[in-house]
Amino acid sequence: MRVLIVEDDRTAADFLAKALAEAGYHTEIAGDGETGLELAVSSTFGVLIVDRMLPKLDGLSLVERLRAKGDRTPVLILSALGAVDDRVKGLRAGGDDYLPKPYSLVELVARVEALARRGPSEGAVTTYAVGDLVLDRLSHKVTRGGETILLQPREYRLLEYLMRHAGQVVTRTMLLENVWDYHFDPQTNVIDVHISRLRSKIDKGQSKPLLETVRGAGYMIRDDRR
Amino acid sequence: MTAVDVVRLVPRLVLATPFRLFALYVSLFCAAVAAVFIYVNIAMLGFLSHEAETSVQGDHDFLLARFREGGLPTLVNAISERAAASDNALYLLTDGKGRWLAGNLDTVAADLWETQGAAQFSYRKRGNEQIESPAFGIVARLPGDLHLIVARDIESQEALKRLLRRAFILGYTLIFIIGTAGAVIVSRRMLRRVDIASNAARSIMQGNLAQRIPVTGRNDEFDRLSQNLNAMLDRIQDLMVGLKNVSDNIAHDLKTPLHRLRTRAERALQSSRTPEKLAEALGSVIEEADTLIQTFDALLSIARLEAGSRSESFGPLNICALIRDVADLYEPAAEERGLSLRLSCTGDVMMAGEKHLIGQALVNLLDNAIKYAAPASETAERAQQTDVEIGLEDKGDTVDIVISDRGPGIPKKDRERVLQRFVRLQPSRSIPGSGLGLSLVAAVTRLHDGSVTLEDNNPGLRVRLTLKKNLTATEAAKPVEAASMLSHAI
Numbered sequence: 031m032r033v034l035i036v037e038d039d040r041t042a043a044d045f046l047a048k049a050l051a052e053a054g055y056h057t058e059i060a061g062d063g064e065t066g067l068e069l070a071v072s073s074t075f076g077v078l079i080v081d082r083m084l085p086k087l088d089g090l091s092l093v094e095r096l097r098a099k100g101d102r103t104p105v106l107i108l109s110a111l112g113a114v115d116d117r118v119k120g121l122r123a124g125g126d127d128y129l130p131k132p133y134s135l136v137e138l139v140a141r142v143e144a145l146a147r148r149g150p151s152e153g154a155v156t157t158y159a160v161g162d163l164v165l166d167r168l169s170h171k172v173t174r175g176g177e178t179i180l181l182q183p184r185e186y187r188l189l190e191y192l193m194r195h196a197g198q199v200v201t202r203t204m205l206l207e208n209v210w211d212y213h214f215d216p217q218t219n220v221i222d223v224h225i226s227r228l229r230s231k232i233d234k235g236q237s238k239p240l241l242e243t244v245r246g247a248g249y250m251i252r253d254d255r256r
Numbered sequence: 257m258t259a260v261d262v263v264r265l266v267p268r269l270v271l272a273t274p275f276r277l278f279a280l281y282v283s284l285f286c287a288a289v290a291a292v293f294i295y296v297n298i299a300m301l302g303f304l305s306h307e308a309e310t311s312v313q314g315d316h317d318f319l320l321a322r323f324r325e326g327g328l329p330t331l332v333n334a335i336s337e338r339a340a341a342s343d344n345a346l347y348l349l350t351d352g353k354g355r356w357l358a359g360n361l362d363t364v365a366a367d368l369w370e371t372q373g374a375a376q377f378s379y380r381k382r383g384n385e386q387i388e389s390p391a392f393g394i395v396a397r398l399p400g401d402l403h404l405i406v407a408r409d410i411e412s413q414e415a416l417k418r419l420l421r422r423a424f425i426l427g428y429t430l431i432f433i434i435g436t437a438g439a440v441i442v443s444r445r446m447l448r449r450v451d452i453a454s455n456a457a458r459s460i461m462q463g464n465l466a467q468r469i470p471v472t473g474r475n476d477e478f479d480r481l482s483q484n485l486n487a488m489l490d491r492i493q494d495l496m497v498g499l500k501n502v503s504d505n506i507a508h509d510l511k512t513p514l515h516r517l518r519t520r521a522e523r524a525l526q527s528s529r530t531p532e533k534l535a536e537a538l539g540s541v542i543e544e545a546d547t548l549i550q551t552f553d554a555l556l557s558i559a560r561l562e563a564g565s566r567s568e569s570f571g572p573l574n575i576c577a578l579i580r581d582v583a584d585l586y587e588p589a590a591e592e593r594g595l596s597l598r599l600s601c602t603g604d605v606m607m608a609g610e611k612h613l614i615g616q617a618l619v620n621l622l623d624n625a626i627k628y629a630a631p632a633s634e635t636a637e638r639a640q641q642t643d644v645e646i647g648l649e650d651k652g653d654t655v656d657i658v659i660s661d662r663g664p665g666i667p668k669k670d671r672e673r674v675l676q677r678f679v680r681l682q683p684s685r686s687i688p689g690s691g692l693g694l695s696l697v698a699a700v701t702r703l704h705d706g707s708v709t710l711e712d713n714n715p716g717l718r719v720r721l722t723l724k725k726n727l728t729a730t731e732a733a734k735p736v737e738a739a740s741m742l743s744h745a746i
Contacts, residue, residue, distance in 0.1 A: 132549055134542075184584060210585060214616035215550070216623060223588035246539065 031076035031146055032056045036066030036092065037108070038084050046079065049135040050142065063087025070096055075103055076146045079138075082109035082120065090123040097124035104145035108133070117213060136247040140199045147198065158193035160253050163232060163240055165193050174232055184209070185228050192241065197253035199244050225249055274446045278439030286431060293424045301417065308392050308408045309374070315345065316394045316406040323398055331398075332358040344409040346379065346391055352401030361405065369403060371395050377407075390414055449478050453485070465493050501676075509691065510551065517544040554692040561613070561699035572727070575614070575655055576605040576648055582618045583646050590626050590644055597626075600647035607655055607725040609704050614723075617700040620693040621659045621719050622646065628663035629716070653725055654706070660718035671710040697721070 033055045037043040040061070047057040055076075060066035063084040070078055070092075078096075082089040093105050107125040109116060120128045127141050158165045162175040170186055172179045181189065187209050192200055202221045206212045225241070233239040242250050270276075315338070323331040335347045339360040347359035354369070356362065361379055368377050375395055378388045393407025449472075456469040468489060469482040524537030583599040590597040625644045649656040666674055675698040697719075698708050706723035 130553075134546075210581070212585075212615055212619075213612045214619060216585070216619045220585055220589045223592050224585075227588055246542075 032058065032074070033077045033079060033142060033146075034058050034060065034066065034069055034075045035079045036060045036063065036070075036084060036089070037079070037081040038062060039081075045135065046138065049139055053139045053143070055142070055146075061085075063089065063092045067092050067095060070101065070103065071099065077142050078103055078105045079142065080105055080107055080125075082107060082111065082116075090120065090125075093124045106138075106141055106145055136199065137201050137203060140201050140204060140248065143198045144195055144200070144204065147195070158190070158196070160193055160196045160251050161238065161240055163193070163251075165190060172232070174236065179231055181228075181231060184224070185231065188224060188228055189232065192249065192251045196251045199247045199250050201248035204248070268447065272443040272447050275439045275443040278435060278442060282431060282435035282439070285435070286428060289424075289427060289431065293420070297417070297420055300420075301413065304413045304416070305392065305410075308410060308413070312374075312392065312394055312406055312408055316396060316404075319347075319404065319406060320396070320398070328357075328400065328402070331402075331404075335359050344412075346393065346405070346407040346409060348403075348405040348407075350403045352403070354403075357402070359405070361407070364405065368395060368405070372397070376410075379407075453478075453482060460489065465489075465496065498676075505691075506555070510548065513544050513548050513551070517541055517548070520544065551692065554696055557616075558692065558696050558699045561696070561703050570608050570610055572606055573609045573611050573614070574604050575607050575609070575657070575723075576601040576603060578611060578615060579618065579646060579648055579657065582615060582622060585619075586622045586626065593626060593629075595626060595629050595643040598642040598645045598647075600645065605648060605650050605655060606727060607704075607723060608727055609723065613700045613703065617697040617721065618646075618657070618659075620697050621721075624693060625659055625661035625663070625717075625719075629661040651722075654722050655725060657721040657723065658718060659721075660713045660716060662713065662716040665712060665715055665717045666710055668712075674710070675708060 031054075033050055035043050035046050035050075035057055037046065037059065038061055040059075043059045043061075047059060050057050058069060058075075060069050064086040066078075066080065066084070067087060069075075080089040080092055084092070087095075089107060089109070093107065096103070096105070104126045105124065106127045106129060107120040107123075108129055108131055109120065110131045117128045117130075126145055129138060129141060156167050158167070164173050165186075166172070167190070172181055172186065172189060188205065191205065191209050202219075203215065205221055206215070225243075229239070229241045233241055240251055242252055244250050319331060319334055319338075322334040331349065335349055335358040338345060339347050339358075346361050348356070348361035348364060349358040350356055364377060364379055368375060372395055374392070376390065376392050378390050380386075380388055389409055389411045390413075391407045392410050393405050396404045396406070398404055453469045456467055459467045468486045471479050471482050471486070473479070520537060521541050524534060524541070579601045580599060583597060587597050622644070625646075629643045643662055645658070645660045647658050649658065675694050694708075701708050701721050701723060704723045705726060706721060709720040709722070711718040711720060
């Protein structure tokens with residue numbers, strides 16, 4: 031899959047491209063907003079990564095123009111402005127995700143993966159299954175090896191998000207944003223405790239644990255098919 | 257004052273606002289006086305000349321009647337009687353050749369005879385031939401080639417006119433002199449006070465921040481202005497001091513981790529022989545960097561909150577749901593540390609606010625509470641009690657969010673101080689933290705027209721956030737709708 035990076039800081043763009051290449055993406059770099067928009071319009075990309083402050087055409091205008099042309103390519107907006115208002119503006123302009131600088135490359139790659147795999151048919155999927163773990167989105171029932179696992183509503187939502195992104199690294203911030211709808215960061219590792227509770231319910235006594243901790247990054251539900 | 261001083265003062269005085277106001281006032285006053293003068297002049301002179309006209313006409317008619325009655329002798333008699341009886345009535349009767357027949361006038365200018373009817377002329381008084389006096393009269397021709405002039409001396413009218421004019425000129429001069437003097441005096445007084453203030457301002461600009469504008473104690477508008485400016489200067493000075501403290505703290509609190517980071521990187525470069533060691537060192541370098549970034553983010557957030565006003569993202573918010581939500585986020589973490597977390601908020605309580613900001617404040621407070629709370633297992637007695645509590649008290653226009661713990665608490669003398677940036681109490685230095693958590697809470701509450709109070713929980717700390725609901729009528733009327741908007745996250 032091809033990813034377009036629109037970023038005027040050449041060094042940052044190169045690091046990004048390298049990290050994405052290691053994750054298996056082909057990248058192209060545009061150094062300013064106009065070039066970025068031209069490239070985005072003239073060829074097909076899986077994900078666009080757009081810096082907010084760009085020469086010639088700023089990131090938000092770029093996304094707005096792209097959306098005005100009917101282009102629905104997922105866009106991840108990068109910005110040195112991290113405040114809530116800026117985030118809201120970014121998403122309102124048509125961005126799909128917003129990552130404040132400085133970001134960790136792991137976080138960025140995880141978010142690109144989430145955007146890239148976001149299929150249009152997501153809403154239609156009624157069950158997620160990984161190995162012998164099955165989550166039924168209609169009845170909110172979770173089973174492992176046929177045995178029902180009782181989950182709290184929050185644990186269910188956590189597992190649902192992890193299973194939707196099975197095989198991908200999901201960071202703590204992504205969980206906070208998507209499961210709790212929080213855009214602020216707790217200083218203590220509150221998420222870890224939630225995860226370990228969930229893990230004790232789905233992996234306890236199992237020979238093959240599914241919920242993995244990815245060191246320095248986040249968590250992942252192992253999906254052998256992918 | 258020397259002549260040079262005066263010359264130097266004049267343009268400043270003339271340019272001064274009070275002087276210009278005075279000049280305007282004096283001009284307007286003069287214009288009004290002129291109008292009054294013109295009116296008086298016209299009315300009075302009109303009245304006097306009308307008076308003269310009617311009396312001359314009456315005289316003329318009477319003499320004409322005499323003439324008709326008894327002819328020339330009767331007329332001459334009547335003229336003589338009348339001339340003797342009055343001192344300002346003038347008569348002259350001549351025959352066709354201009355020879356004097358009767359009256360107290362001797363001669364008149366020859367061209368006066370050319371006119372008929374009313375006329376104004378001048379004459380010389382008998383016995384005082386040098387002075388020409390003004391007169392007003394009627395020139396008439398009588399049958400038998402007789403010429404009759406009946407007139408009045410109008411010297412007094414002219415005198416009155418002159419008197420009025422003189423009074424007017426004198427009045428004007430006085431008004432001008434007094435007005436200008438008044439303007440100069442008032443301007444100078446005001447200029448002096450303005451100068452004092454602007455000298456003080458200049459001295460402050462030169463860096464003498466403690467300087468204040470003197471207040472006379474007269475409690476006039478200048479005093480009030482000076483008092484307000486002084487209050488403003490006090491505030492600015494406070495802020496400057498605060499800013500200096502903050503930058504000192506920033507220098508310390510950012511430089512320390514930067515120094516640690518640098519040292520670690522340097523050590524790793526020098527002595528890490530194995531890739532594992534290098535990876536470990538790099539990991540800790542990244543950790544330090546992350547801490548720094550967090551500190552930066554918190555600082556920026558505080559700065560933005562303090563500079564900002566209610567943002568556009570303020571909306572109806574079910575504060576009770578948010579509290580439940582945050583408590584739910586922290587409950588497992590508290591339990592893991594052997595702490596019990598009790599939540600007391602049920603139902604919906606609406607207010608206007610920014611969910612993520614209030615959420616961040618609550619998270620910071622719960623973080624602190626859990627970090628500092630003593631685990632219940634320490635004493636058997638405590639095991640009966642809740643270690644950390646979060647609750648809401650609905651007070652009508654405001655809500656109180658109360659978060660309490662049973663940790664060491666904060667001594668009374670430090671309670672104001674800990675809300676400032678980077679202030680960490682000595683005992684807590686061993687526990688990780690930036691010293692910005694409570695500052696951020698304070699900034700968030702200020703943005704929501706609220707306040708933070710730190711209280712004693714006997715033992716422990718109780719933090720009370722008082723927030724204004726600030727609901728408009730429509731927002732208050734629709735709590736259920738807004739609540740369901742939020743509940744998708746729960």
